[in-house]
Amino acid sequence: MTADADPSRTADAQGGPKAVDHEQAAELAVRVENGALRLHELEDETDPDTAVAARRQLVAKKTDTDPSTIGSYGFPAGVAEPNIENMIGTVQVPVGVVGPVEINGGALEDERYLPLATTEGALLASVNRGCSVINHAGGATARVTKAGMTRAPVFRVTDVAEGLALVEWVRDHRQKLREAAESTTNHGELEDVTPYVVGNNVYLRFRYDTKDAMGMNMITIATKEVCELIEAETTASLVSLSGNLCTDKKPAAINAVEGRGRSVTADVVVPHEVVSEKLHTTPEAIAEINMRKNLIGSAKAGSFGFNAHVANPVAAMFLATGQDEAQVVEGANAITTAEVTDDGDLYFSVSLASLEVGTVGGGTKLPTQQEALEILGVRGGGDPAGSNADALAEAIAVGSLAGELSLLAALGSQHLSSAHESLGR
């Protein structure tokens, strides 16, 4: 039984899991235990939900546990087949909403509820407070300032002379490379390639417009085609389709500097009365804390993240909307700025350098994640293509802005009260 034992809700293909054949599940679990069947082969023997139940039963027995809540998932296991192997159920993470928040974006012009999934108490309350302040300030501005998904294979050459020759060949054959890449995809477009030479290694960083898809799969296939062309027409030898200058799922300056996925900024001017009435602090205090903590502190830490906790809203919105959680890494490459305007108000901004998001493909196709995208109003492909992913990026930027504003303000009000106490002693 689920929380939604709502009579109006039917367990149809989308809405709920298929019935499990418990007898068959038990029998299959025994076959796996006996070595007659391998754990990943269960889906070959029965329907997805029964396979999942059998696997869970086997694991339960072997580990002497009862993972039944993991088995209490709310959709047919079959829909998750492209997303996982060896499934035993789902992990369930609480999801909530903040807002609605007013966004004046390049792709997203409206009030939106932002869905966040997290296990960190107080996060939504904090982001929600930020949203409320943003609304009192007339909404947040947001823009995608750069876009493009990258893949950077590494080639081995004989020596630097041959390396330079490869660089020149690539420069002279852009059109041919583009044609090879785009022969593999209806959506992706090869926009650019930047070469990097280190000894007898040549890294070629290909940048693509992947529209509404995050695009890693799309561009990996396209880049593979390009690499085959290069290997066929030059003496270079492909070592790896990814040479780590992409850079995917690692903290890397190249992403913080040059961007990957969407580079997106959200900002707002908060009138000083709003800062004092709603946030119980001053623009000056927030600007000072931002300087000492987010700028100077991060400088001293050798950081790519000059912010307070942008990874929190990024991770929570990624999780809610089916993004790749491992890409939270790059999502944290963000700079928060705060300053007092000539009118004494607070200018506040968050700039995320490398937000890799999509509204189609990957985890976005799962039922709960689709519903979260719908709540945000950005499910599926946008019109024009790419606009939904732009909108998602803007929404995450605004969520980050709200989170930063709220946390810095909280520090500011503590700082003020601490200062008051100090004066009193």
Added chain:
Amino acid sequence: MTADADPSRTADAQGGPKAVDHEQAAELAVRVENGALRLHELEDETDPDTAVAARRQLVAKKTDTDPSTIGSYGFPAGVAEPNIENMIGTVQVPVGVVGPVEINGGALEDERYLPLATTEGALLASVNRGCSVINHAGGATARVTKAGMTRAPVFRVTDVAEGLALVEWVRDHRQKLREAAESTTNHGELEDVTPYVVGNNVYLRFRYDTKDAMGMNMITIATKEVCELIEAETTASLVSLSGNLCTDKKPAAINAVEGRGRSVTADVVVPHEVVSEKLHTTPEAIAEINMRKNLIGSAKAGSFGFNAHVANPVAAMFLATGQDEAQVVEGANAITTAEVTDDGDLYFSVSLASLEVGTVGGGTKLPTQQEALEILGVRGGGDPAGSNADALAEAIAVGSLAGELSLLAALGSQHLSSAHESLGR
């Protein structure tokens, strides 16, 4: 209805959600819409599950969507109260297992199934292949080589002379600081404090043993107490309880170099026959790819992550076991090494500098996450204290090792076949 409509399963407090009062939910949703009630106040009016239903209904109406699968969660909403506000249900992420894999750890000595939650198809298959190879090699060795959770407040001083005085005061009052910190906690122990001076800012990086807890809340409270002592006894003024030298949820060299949470390494020697038979490549090819991609490529990218995709298993095991997803950022600070031994075998290792994990507190208390921790055999506090979190760190390191090995081997076998083709042309 859930996949587990298993007669043996009862919807008790732990096992399933409470029944929703749909009539009340509808009425409450109207009150929120009319402005008579605020979105976050619903839990004050009714039971948690009905509040969640009311909120979901309101959002559904406002956004013209039907987030009913989000409502199909498998446990009472009340258990998630410490973890989220404004809850509308759960997001469900497929979870599976790989292994069992043999681990020769400092805290974990056994075969274990590793639970991973992800939406990235092929990830579990890949990690599973790595686990199989590790088993053929006699298991992986794993050790936590450094531990300690950090919080680094920033203080403002008048000038560097006063800054140096503060540094000296702190050095001379370690015992007093320790007592203040430990007055707030039964578990945490203050181990160390390192000062950093930048102009009129003094950052004090406090490092704690937090046992089986990831420990951010614990040490934030303890550090607050310490800061009050410092403000009372010196002229320094606290600006922010976190000055970003902690560093939490940002990519930062200080964590990659000095560690945060657990620094943990897993390694294995894979006999060359196993490399060729199971992985269809050679130790030499894997070592070469690791050098060109993970070492030189990441060097050129200005990265803190010298690995292929450690963030993938880290994120997936974090999600399955209730860790803080935003801390995947620091989890990606990992270095993979590969070399051919004198016997022609493959030495392979992954060292994660800053893995922030716990088996108590935070998201680990949620039902599906608890079940995943049970499958791994590390639920709750360990004996001795801290050993379960150590074991979890070792398990994640081994999962990362398996993932790296499998991916590099896949690149290696492509590289070999590509090389063969080249020879053929």
Added chain:
Amino acid sequence: MTADADPSRTADAQGGPKAVDHEQAAELAVRVENGALRLHELEDETDPDTAVAARRQLVAKKTDTDPSTIGSYGFPAGVAEPNIENMIGTVQVPVGVVGPVEINGGALEDERYLPLATTEGALLASVNRGCSVINHAGGATARVTKAGMTRAPVFRVTDVAEGLALVEWVRDHRQKLREAAESTTNHGELEDVTPYVVGNNVYLRFRYDTKDAMGMNMITIATKEVCELIEAETTASLVSLSGNLCTDKKPAAINAVEGRGRSVTADVVVPHEVVSEKLHTTPEAIAEINMRKNLIGSAKAGSFGFNAHVANPVAAMFLATGQDEAQVVEGANAITTAEVTDDGDLYFSVSLASLEVGTVGGGTKLPTQQEALEILGVRGGGDPAGSNADALAEAIAVGSLAGELSLLAALGSQHLSSAHESLGR
């Protein structure tokens, strides 16, 4: 008297200092001491050498010292007027030569003596040994793989919407920007501009071909012109002609990744017999040390320099040839690679990402520095323009290669002997 009291040498304008009017110098020193004249105004009152002597005399008196060796310089002080203010003489740094070394470069095809100025004993001996090995290996290959000097002003805009508008305006007015820039220079060419947006700050990184000049002055003037155009035609307001994304004289990933000045690589294949006979080690040992020290060690250190001591030859050749010593900072952004070839030989390379060099302008015009450039065969403007600076970059890369090879080999032979001892115990 100087070491070169060679009868064939005449103290002409170039060859030696002018005679000092000691009486006038003494009188001027008194006037400065009495406050009648300011220290920097001495050149207004007399010839450069007498002014220098007067200033030295004043400082000698005030500090109770006798800086007479500083006064024993070997050229007329007047030639240094564009290079310094408040001159009291010269600091003299020993300069020597290594080589000749065989270079197969893109711009430099020959045997060359490399001049190095240093105070670090053993450096030239070490680099010289490397040169000798390179010669035994048939010479080093060298290529400039990327070139361009950068300046990145920062503009303030109202918000990100205006920031994006500026980015688009710049993209649409490349030709106009180029014309403005090139109106200020006969040599420099604006090649590229890359925008970076952070909140209400827009950084525009302009990249120029500066031919044989290092080019900072040239491009600063050109960029100033460009900025005036931008301020005139957009709403953006220039904050600083350098916004630190250039990046000049600071260690920065943007230079290590994207390059600045010349990106240049030198490499060599050293036959294994040469490695054993001349270097008393093996290709395997060198490759291993390079991996553990230069790659993994630097990775763990959070470094942009994956090398042993490239800064040593860079600093020494910069000093000898009149480059800007503060730009040694960027010169250290170098990656050394070492691997064993299929034939058992040693492939060895050094890639310097951001070597900012010139053969005209700045310190290259000073007499001793000009002589060092002549020894190297790269004094003044090249034909074609830029080829001399390319050649200088290649020479420094080869010097760095020699230095790296020699040091790693020394470590290798110690490692081997240590290993032998270990076996013996």
Added chain:
Amino acid sequence: MTADADPSRTADAQGGPKAVDHEQAAELAVRVENGALRLHELEDETDPDTAVAARRQLVAKKTDTDPSTIGSYGFPAGVAEPNIENMIGTVQVPVGVVGPVEINGGALEDERYLPLATTEGALLASVNRGCSVINHAGGATARVTKAGMTRAPVFRVTDVAEGLALVEWVRDHRQKLREAAESTTNHGELEDVTPYVVGNNVYLRFRYDTKDAMGMNMITIATKEVCELIEAETTASLVSLSGNLCTDKKPAAINAVEGRGRSVTADVVVPHEVVSEKLHTTPEAIAEINMRKNLIGSAKAGSFGFNAHVANPVAAMFLATGQDEAQVVEGANAITTAEVTDDGDLYFSVSLASLEVGTVGGGTKLPTQQEALEILGVRGGGDPAGSNADALAEAIAVGSLAGELSLLAALGSQHLSSAHESLGR
């Protein structure tokens, strides 16, 4: 003939070069050309100055040049023997002074002239203006906040279990390690060792108090002794005496974060009247530019240097005082801060994390460099030991402070005038 053909100056051992035997020099040059003698063996055949002349003559002939100014050096070549091999003379760099500037340091309490050697015109004028402003503000405060020179050998172990065992052995044998280290030196003291484990590599970062010496040689010898002890008593095998976590002469976060040599800060509060009258700008403008350029700009560049041009005074004072020019690299790890005080004045600071300086040993023994140290009042060993090197560090910090202040103010006054023009149009 030199500029100082001052009758009061005698060409004694210190004061001038020995007479060259030109006949012998010519003969020796021929022997080298004929292959009868090697270039570096000349000092075995004759006195240092004649050897230098012979080598210069040979190079002149081979390269068809006349490096006679290089030969016009002002001291006996013999004094440079510990500093260079294959000497052909000296490179002469103009040196000047700025100041005197008032310093309220921990080790340096006085007005001092700062000597700077550079080829960059306008640098001394700029630093001098900064000094003047500092004096108007009552002088700069300076403090060394951390000190210690580091060497980090890398050891190979079997696997991480053995690696952890080594870490524990080191922790348990600190005293023994200290005794081994200190058996090699009368001055150095081993203060600390920090272990870092990456796979089967263990890096041990030893930190020493090296008193007035920069100390690389001293601690390399001491660490060698320590390494022999470790190899004798454990199973670990030394790979390299430097494993690049030292980190010497490479830009590395470990130095920027943890410091190397001296961590030193200089700061000043400049009254707003002084800012406006002497610098023609405002505290607000300077603070803004510092934020947009030095903090946010450097953040976006992925930099370890959050300053405008600290490397300029560092390089110039290093060169003047005989420091190792290659260590300018680490000297650039500096953060500049600027803020408006409650009274509307300018608080301004520069913090250099890793300034590696000494007043004894290395290049400090050369004649011109000694004279520069004397001008600064810090020649030779201090009393107490270490105080002269501390004083030198403080002086360089103040020079950097002056340079930063002057450059930011110049940008500020341009910014203001530009703003005025904008208002006018």
